[in-house]
Amino acid sequence: MTPGTRLLVSAEGDRYRFDPGSLSLELLLTGGPGPYERYEIAHIPADLAEWFTGSRLALTAPLAIGDIQLRPAEFTALKELRNALYRVAPAVAHGEPPSDDDLTLLNNATAATPRPRIDPETRQLVWAPPVTGKQLLGAVARDAIELIAGGRSGRVRECSASDCHLLFLDTSRSGNRRWCSMERCGNRAKIRAYRARTETA
Numbered sequence: 330m331t332p333g334t335r336l337l338v339s340a341e342g343d344r345y346r347f348d349p350g351s352l353s354l355e356l357l358l359t360g361g362p363g364p365y366e367r368y369e370i371a372h373i374p375a376d377l378a379e380w381f382t383g384s385r386l387a388l389t390a391p392l393a394i395g396d397i398q399l400r401p402a403e404f405t406a407l408k409e410l411r412n413a414l415y416r417v418a419p420a421v422a423h424g425e426p427p428s429d430d431d432l433t434l435l436n437n438a439t440a441a442t443p444r445p446r447i448d449p450e451t452r453q454l455v456w457a458p459p460v461t462g463k464q465l466l467g468a469v470a471r472d473a474i475e476l477i478a479g480g481r482s483g484r485v486r487e488c489s490a491s492d493c494h495l496l497f498l499d500t501s502r503s504g505n506r507r508w509c510s511m512e513r514c515g516n517r518a519k520i521r522a523y524r525a526r527t528e529t530a
């Protein structure tokens with residue numbers, strides 16, 4: 330699976346790929362507050378470290394579990410940031426302003442980000458180890474800030490299916506992505522449209 334694209338399972342057990350288009354929106358897939366608690370996959374710091382190895386950070390350069398150093402306090406901070414993103418991201422998708430408290434939280438989280446370096450032997454881009462929890466926090470917060478204030482806020486969308494709340498950044502050239510995944514909600518909409526046509530005919 331391409332880093333940054335995640336395999337999700339619907340309530341009916343269907344598996345489908347979902348590309349949220351941005352790191353901060355991808356983090357929402359690890360679980361969350363209230364009704365999202367049942368999706369929680371980050372129970373201990375190692376869970377979240379493992380998750381980051383498959384995140385879109387690994388699109389830029391490979392990220393191995395042994396490269397990541399995630400302390401308990403940083404793990405807690407990442408989860409607090411995730412809670413804030415559960416308020417901020419839907420607000421952006423619906424054209425509403427995020428709260429001042431959440432903006433402060435984001436602004437205070439940007440101190441560090443993973444450091445890129447060129448491996449002298451392979452001349453390939455790598456992340457300088459250790460990639461710390463503070464750097465991961467910063468990467469997510471910076472990504473979220475770019476989503477809110479970087480000119481692409483109009484491309485933050487909620488899936489058009491009425492029963493689906495997945496959020497994504499539309500990175501398509503045409504800018505008309507409507508569905509979380511063509512395999513899931515896109516396909517369900519096609520089937521509905523087909524049924525509607527055949528029923529009228």
Ligand SMILES: [Zn+2]
Pocket residue numbers: 488489490493494495508509510513514
């Ligand atoms: Zn959907």
